[in-house]
Structure formats: structure tokens, C-alpha cells
Amino acid sequence: MESIVCIKQVPDTSEVKIDPVTNTLIRHGVPSIINPFDKNALEAAVQLKEIHGGTVTVLTMGPPQAVEALRECLSLGADKAYLVSDRAFSGADTLATSYTLAAAIRRIGKFDLIFCGKQAIDGDTAQVGPEIAEFLDVPQVTFVSKILVKQDNIQVEKEQDDGYEVIEVELPALLAVVKSINIPRYPSIKSKMAARKVEIETITAEDLDIDNGRLGLGGSATQVKKIFSPKKRSSGTMIQLDNDKEAALELFERILENSVFSM
Amino acid sequence: MDFLLTEVQMELMEMVKDFGEKEIDPIALEYDHKGEFPIKIYKKAFEMGLHTLEYPEKFGGSGVNAVTATVVNEELGKHDAGFATSVSAVGLAAKPVLIAGTDNQKKLFADLTIHGAFAAFCLTEPNAGSDAGSVKTTAKKVGNEYILNGRKCFITNGGVSNVYTVIATTDSSKGVKGLSAFLVERDREGVSVGKEEDKMGIRLSNTTDVIFEDVRIPETHLLGNEGDGFKIAMVTLDYSRPNVAACSVGICQAAIDHCVKYAKERTTFGKPIATLQAIQFMLADMEISTETARQYTRYAASLVDAKKPVSKAAAIAKCFAGDAAMKVSTDAVQILAGYGYSREYPVEKLMRDAKIFQIFEGTNQIQRLVIAGQMLR
Ligand SMILES: Cc1cc2nc3c(=O)[nH]c(=O)nc-3n(C[C@H](O)[C@H](O)[C@H](O)COP(=O)(O)OP(=O)(O)OC[C@H]3O[C@@H](n4cnc5c(N)ncnc54)[C@H](O)[C@@H]3O)c2cc1C
Ligand SMILES: Cc1cc2nc3c(=O)[nH]c(=O)nc-3n(C[C@H](O)[C@H](O)[C@H](O)COP(=O)(O)OP(=O)(O)OC[C@H]3O[C@@H](n4cnc5c(N)ncnc54)[C@H](O)[C@@H]3O)c2cc1C
Numbered sequence: 065m066e067s068i069v070c071i072k073q074v075p076d077t078s079e080v081k082i083d084p085v086t087n088t089l090i091r092h093g094v095p096s097i098i099n100p101f102d103k104n105a106l107e108a109a110v111q112l113k114e115i116h117g118g119t120v121t122v123l124t125m126g127p128p129q130a131v132e133a134l135r136e137c138l139s140l141g142a143d144k145a146y147l148v149s150d151r152a153f154s155g156a157d158t159l160a161t162s163y164t165l166a167a168a169i170r171r172i173g174k175f176d177l178i179f180c181g182k183q184a185i186d187g188d189t190a191q192v193g194p195e196i197a198e199f200l201d202v203p204q205v206t207f208v209s210k211i212l213v214k215q216d217n218i219q220v221e222k223e224q225d226d227g228y229e230v231i232e233v234e235l236p237a238l239l240a241v242v243k244s245i246n247i248p249r250y251p252s253i254k255s256k257m258a259a260r261k262v263e264i265e266t267i268t269a270e271d272l273d274i275d276n277g278r279l280g281l282g283g284s285a286t287q288v289k290k291i292f293s294p295k296k297r298s299s300g301t302m303i304q305l306d307n308d309k310e311a312a313l314e315l316f317e318r319i320l321e322n323s324v325f326s327m
Numbered sequence: 328m329d330f331l332l333t334e335v336q337m338e339l340m341e342m343v344k345d346f347g348e349k350e351i352d353p354i355a356l357e358y359d360h361k362g363e364f365p366i367k368i369y370k371k372a373f374e375m376g377l378h379t380l381e382y383p384e385k386f387g388g389s390g391v392n393a394v395t396a397t398v399v400n401e402e403l404g405k406h407d408a409g410f411a412t413s414v415s416a417v418g419l420a421a422k423p424v425l426i427a428g429t430d431n432q433k434k435l436f437a438d439l440t441i442h443g444a445f446a447a448f449c450l451t452e453p454n455a456g457s458d459a460g461s462v463k464t465t466a467k468k469v470g471n472e473y474i475l476n477g478r479k480c481f482i483t484n485g486g487v488s489n490v491y492t493v494i495a496t497t498d499s500s501k502g503v504k505g506l507s508a509f510l511v512e513r514d515r516e517g518v519s520v521g522k523e524e525d526k527m528g529i530r531l532s533n534t535t536d537v538i539f540e541d542v543r544i545p546e547t548h549l550l551g552n553e554g555d556g557f558k559i560a561m562v563t564l565d566y567s568r569p570n571v572a573a574c575s576v577g578i579c580q581a582a583i584d585h586c587v588k589y590a591k592e593r594t595t596f597g598k599p600i601a602t603l604q605a606i607q608f609m610l611a612d613m614e615i616s617t618e619t620a621r622q623y624t625r626y627a628a629s630l631v632d633a634k635k636p637v638s639k640a641a642a643i644a645k646c647f648a649g650d651a652a653m654k655v656s657t658d659a660v661q662i663l664a665g666y667g668y669s670r671e672y673p674v675e676k677l678m679r680d681a682k683i684f685q686i687f688e689g690t691n692q693i694q695r696l697v698i699a700g701q702m703l704r
Contacts, residue, residue, distance in 0.1 A: 254390075
């Protein structure tokens with residue numbers, strides 16, 4: 065099983081802070097981590113490798129310091145790592161990002177599965193995975209919570225609000241995984257040491273067979289006009305009484321008291 | 328020695344910190360109160376290779392040097408000293424094998440532990456604590472076997488181990504010169520686990536009696552030669568004391584971290600207690616003890632790495648860091664005052680955990696004997 069895992073380095077905070085003047089992310093002083101869902105994606109790929117053999121390759125598009133994230137992936141079971149990095153890629157939206165990543169994957173070579181996280185915790189669009197699949201013209205399943213390798217295809221469970229769908233997919237394919245698929249392992253002392261010795265290759269625009277007009281900010285179909293933090297709303301009041309009828313009456317009283325409606 | 332940690336050491340410290348924050352911190356207080364053994368979390372630590380830190384890579388261990396081991400043990404100790412004690416007691420048990428064992432014995436010990444199992448070092452007996460030389464457990468040679476009889480007590484990991492390294496007498500007429508060291512697998516007939524201690528502190532670790540009744544082991548399980556046992560035990564303790572000291576430093580750091588945070592938040596008479604000089608001086612004294620203990624501990628470990636005489640330095644590190652942990656954790660309770668004394672807050676646990684570091688692996692009185700002995704040679 066040849067797997068490629070797309071990972072994104074993100075700021076370690078669930079509450080992204082935004083500079084109110086420039087409308088950009090305040091990254092200064094915020095430590096970077098691997099997007100948590102991408103760790104699940106990597107773990108899924110590594111588990112498949114441990115059962116069925118093959119190799120796991122990790123791939124990220126980002127600034128040079130993203131090698132730290134790749135290095136961590138190597139200590140978590142990945143065999144090879146590529147950094148896709150070039151000034152020409154900066155300012156990319158999801159379309160330009162997935163265009164570039166798809167080209168990088170073509171360059172890396174043959175694969176059976178591409179793994180992505182469900183979404184990135186900073187950008188949150190959940191678009192990059194599906195777009196890569198479209199560019200590479202392979203089937204995709206999102207919200208994957210379980211993978212079963214069969215004779216000549218795979219069977220996956222796709223998480224839904226009220227259960228899951230069971231889907232059979234031909235290989236090669238792209239899977240975007242959810243958190244419940246596994247618990248990512250910790251690195252070991254030995255795997256940490258070994259990861260330090262692996263060479264990480266950088267892929268630049270020159271290395272790819274691509275249309276330069278489709279890269280980075282210039283190649284982006286969308287442009288962020290403004291980023292803002294929504295105003296904090298005060299939380300509502302819960303009326304909890306044993307009896308529904310009493311609760312309804314209480315609610316009615318309060319509505320009247322606060323003159324929500326004029327009568 | 329380089330006084331600064333290497334990039335690798337810092338990376339490993341970060342790795343253990345991440346593990347400690349995610350796995351140990353959330354459960355430590357509850358398991359401490361219940362006196363339970365978090366086996367699942369131990370298994371994760373084993374997968375990371377934290378139990379075989381100094382075991383050579385050649386035999387499947389993590390193969391880090393002594394200084395790196397103290398860095399890892401300090402970080403583990405910061406999250407829970409009992410957890411750190413149980414994990415590093417596997418390393419303690421391994422030391423007699425690494426000091427005196429053949430490659431076959433090293434491989435045997437590795438096969439029994441590396442995949443993720445505990446081991447224990449069995450020296451202490453009901454009548455042989457500080458006076459370790461008066462061990463009464465016997466090992467009688469019969470044909471090409473030894474037959475072990477005796478009772479060990481206060482054995483860390485006693486009830487959970489796959490393998491023991493045991494000090495027993497092969498010739499009681501020779502006193503300490505008649506002691507020998509052995510490898511004994513848990514599943515040998517006649518090996519049993521006695522009472523489990525209900526302890527004041529390090530309650531996430533397991534401490535029990537271990538009993539040997541006509542236990543037959545092949546002669547190939549003798550480590551070194553007959554009569555080497557006491558020497559092997561003493562070198563084992565010399566090498567292991569920096570790790571015990573490191574764990575004490577971890578307790579100190581945990582105490583300081585709680586206090587610094589609390590002192591900034593807690594206000595009395597209209598201002599945070601951190602602005603009071605009385606508190607600042609206590610914090611400064613805690614920091615002085617902790618930093619000094621930390622640096623000296625790493626120095627002692629660097630002597631191990633440099634294969635230089637280490638007895639005195641190891642004893643100083645163990646003694647100074649153990650005393651520091653007791654003092655610093657006591658002061659931490661003082662700074663948090665009523666909240667410090669409450670079992671709802673973690674600092675009273677630190678004080679209970681700290682006490683053992685003045686007792687095991689040689690009491691701090693015995694450390695002073697070792698230090699003075701070296702000085703007066
Ligand atoms: C604060 C902020 C400002 C932004 N500003 C702009 C802007 O000015 N102009 C603009 O066009 N776009 C902008 N973006 C969007 C940016 O391009 C996206 O972050 C990026 O394309 C990935 O989309 P996403 O974060 O929503 O990832 P998702 O689509 O949610 O990610 C899904 C999965 O795709 C994979 N993946 C995502 N990104 C990568 C990557 N780089 N390398 C490898 N795998 C990856 C991972 O497996 C991930 O789990 C901004 C994003 C943020 C957070
Ligand atoms: C939680 C725990 C875990 C342990 N784990 C292990 C283990 O894994 N393996 C193992 O072999 N042992 C272990 N021990 C045993 C430990 O090492 C002994 O308890 C310790 O060495 C002290 O022995 P003792 O308790 O018999 O005290 P004693 O030797 O009876 O000492 C009593 C007091 O007298 C003092 N004293 C004794 N002799 C002198 C002297 N000559 N000069 C000055 N003062 C003296 C001591 O300092 C102490 O204050 C453990 C103990 C505990 C409590």
C-alpha cells in the first residue's frame with residue numbers, strides 16, 4: 065500500500081487571533097503544530113502500512129519552517145517527506161493550494177491512497193482534500209472513520225450526523241479522515257532519533273509541470289477581503305424545570321417581564 | 328561536559344512533556360487518591376521506549392546516555408513522581424545486567440522487557456535496608472542450577488514485573504563477599520508476590536514484597552561471578568542515583584510552577600501575594616535549590632557518561648535533590664496555604680511524593696556516609 069499524507073502546519077490555538085488593523089493572522093508567539101486531523105490521517109496510513117506493507121510519504125505546502133512538522137511526521141511512522149515551498153506559492157487559496165499539491169503528488173509518483181484531514185483548524189474550509197482528488201481525477205470519500213482493505217478495493221465508513229455510510233472505493237483514491245478514526249501514537253525515542261537522519265526534499269515551482277498563472281495569490285480564484293472576530297454574544301438563559309408546562313409558563317412570564325412583545 | 332542541553336535532549340524533553348500533559352496530568356490526582364496503577368498509560372510510555380532509556384540500541388533499547396536519561400526522568404517526575412519511579416525502576420533493574428551480564432543475559436533481559444514490560448531490582452529485605460550487606464536470601468548451587476529462598480520487601484514494580492534482578496547470598500560465611508546477583512523470571516515456579524504497600528506518596532507506583540521459595544534458575548542466570556553481588560549492587564545504585572535525583576528535580580519544578588502561577592493570581596490585602604517580598608524570597612530560595620539540584624544532577628550523570636568515578640557525585644546529587652524536593656514542596660504548601668493543604672489541589676501530593684526521595688536507593692543519611700567515606704579515604 066503506497067500512501068501519501070497531506071499535512072498542514074497550523075497555529076496551536078483553537079481561537080485564532082486576528083490583527084484588527086491588517087486583518088491578518090497574528091502568528092507571532094503562537095507555536096505551530098500539525099493540524100490535529102492530519103495526525104489522524106497519518107496514523108491511519110501508518111496503520112495500513114503496518115498491516116499491508118508499503119510506504120508512507122508525507123507532503124506539506126508551506127514556508128521553510130514547516131519541515132519541523134514533516135520531521136514530526138517522520139517520527140510518527142512516515143518513511144519519506146516532501147516540503148512544497150516557493151515564494152510563488154504564497155497567498156494561495158484552496159484552489160491554488162490543491163492545484164499545487166496535486167502537481168506535487170504527480171511528481172512524487174505512484175500511490176494507492178492519498179490521506180487528508182477532515183479540515184484544517186485554521187482555514188477550516190475542508191476544500192483542499194476534495195479539490196486534490198478532482199485535480200488528480202481519483203474518487204474521494206470525506207469524513208472517513210474506518211478503513212477496511214478488501215481483495216481489490218477498500219471499504220470505508222463515512223461518518224454522518226446520525227450514523228455512518230459504508231462505501232466501497234476503487235484505488236487509487238483520496239480519503240479525508242475524522243478524529244474518531246484512531247488515536248495517534250506518540251513518537252518513541254528511537255523513532256525521534258531516526259527521523260533526524262531522514263533527508264527532506266523541497267519541491268519548488270520549477271520542479272513541477274504546472275501553469276505558473278495558477279499559483280499563489282495570482283492563481284487564486286478567491287481573495288480574502290476581511291477577517292474579523294464575531295462579536296461576543298451573551299449566552300442565553302436556560303429555564304430548567306421538572307415540568308414542561310411550568311417551564312412554558314415561566315418562559316411566558318419572562319417574555320412579558322422583558323417586554324419582548326408589546327401587548 | 329557541555330552545560331547546555333543538546334537539540335536532541337530538548338526535543339526528547341518536549342516529547343515527554345507532551346505525553347505528560349496529555350496522559351499523566353489528567354489522571355495523576357485521581358489515581359493517587361485511589362492508589363491505583365495506570366497500566367494503560369505505562370504501556371504507552373513503554374511504546375515510547377521510556378523504560379529502556381539507557382539500554383543499548385543493539386539490544387533494542389533506546390540507547391540514550393545518562394545525561395539524556397536525567398532530562399527525560401526530570402520531565403516525567405514533574406508530571407508524577409510515582410509514574411517516573413516505576414518507569415525508571417525498569418532501568419534500575421537493568422543496571423546489574425548491563426554492568427555484569429553477558430550478551431546472552433542482556434538479550435534475555437531485553438526480550439523480557441523491551442516489548443513493554445516491567446522489571447524490578449530486589450535488594451532490600453526486612454532486615455537488610457540501609458545495611459544492604461546483610462541480605463539473607465540464599466542461592467544454593469545444586470548441579471547446574473541455583474535454588475533461591477528468601478523474602479524481599481519494598482520492591483518497586485514487585486507485583487507487576489516480568490523479570491527481577493536479585494541479590495542473594497551464595498556463601499553466608501563470607502558476608503558481603505558472599506553475595507551474588509541473579510536474573511529471575513517472574514514465571515519461575517516458587518516466585519510469588521507478597522503484600523502491597525499502601526504508601527504515603529508515589530502512589531502511582533507499585534511496591535510489594537517478592538518471595539522466593541525453592542525457585543530453580545539455571546546457573547547461566549548468575550550475573551558476573553559468585554561473590555560479585557554486593558559490588559554490582561553498589562555500582563547499580565551509583566549509576567541510578569542521578570535518575571532518582573532527576574525525578575526529585577521534577578517534583579521541585581512542578582512545585583515552583585504551581586506557586587508562580589498561584590502567587591500572581593491570589594490577592595490578599597488588595598494585591599497579589601507575588602508582590603510580597605516574603606513570598607518572593609521563598610520563591611527565589613525554591614529556585615536556587617532546584618536549579619542547583621538540576622545542574623549537579625546532570626553533572627553527576629555526565630560522570631557516568633565519561634566513565635569517571637561517580638559514587639560521591641551520585642550521592643551528592645541524590646541527597647541534595649531529595650532534600651531540595653522535600654523543602655521546596657513543603658514551601659509550596661506554605662505559599663498555597665489552606666489550598667496547599669487541601670487534597671483538591673496538587674501541591675500536598677508533591678509534598679507526600681517528595682518524602683520517599685530522602686529514603687529509597689539509600690537514605691539521605693546513607694548518602695552522607697558515602698560522601699564522607701569518599702572524603703576520608
Ligand atoms: C487566516 C487565514 C488567512 C488566509 N488568507 C488567504 C488569502 O489571503 N487568500 C487566499 O486565497 N486564501 C487565504 N487563506 C486560505 C488558505 O489558502 C488555506 O488555509 C489553505 O488553502 C488550506 O485551506 P484550509 O486551511 O481551509 O484547509 P482544509 O481544506 O480545511 O484542509 C483539509 C486538508 O487538506 C490538507 N491540506 C490543507 N492545506 C494543506 C497544505 N498547505 N499542505 C498540505 N496539505 C494541506 C490537509 O490534509 C487538511 O487536513 C487564508 C487562511 C487563513 C487561515
Ligand atoms: C516506596 C519504596 C520503594 C522502594 N523500592 C525499592 C526497590 O525497588 N528495590 C529495593 O531493593 N529496595 C527498595 N526500597 C527499599 C529502600 O531502599 C529502603 O527502605 C532504604 O534503603 C532504607 O532501608 P530501611 O527502610 O530498612 O531503613 P533502615 O535501614 O532500618 O533505617 C532506619 C533509619 O536509620 C538510619 N540509619 C540506618 N543506618 C544508619 C547509619 N549507619 N548511619 C546513619 N543512619 C543510619 C536510616 O537513615 C533511617 O533513617 C524501597 C522503599 C520504599 C519505601
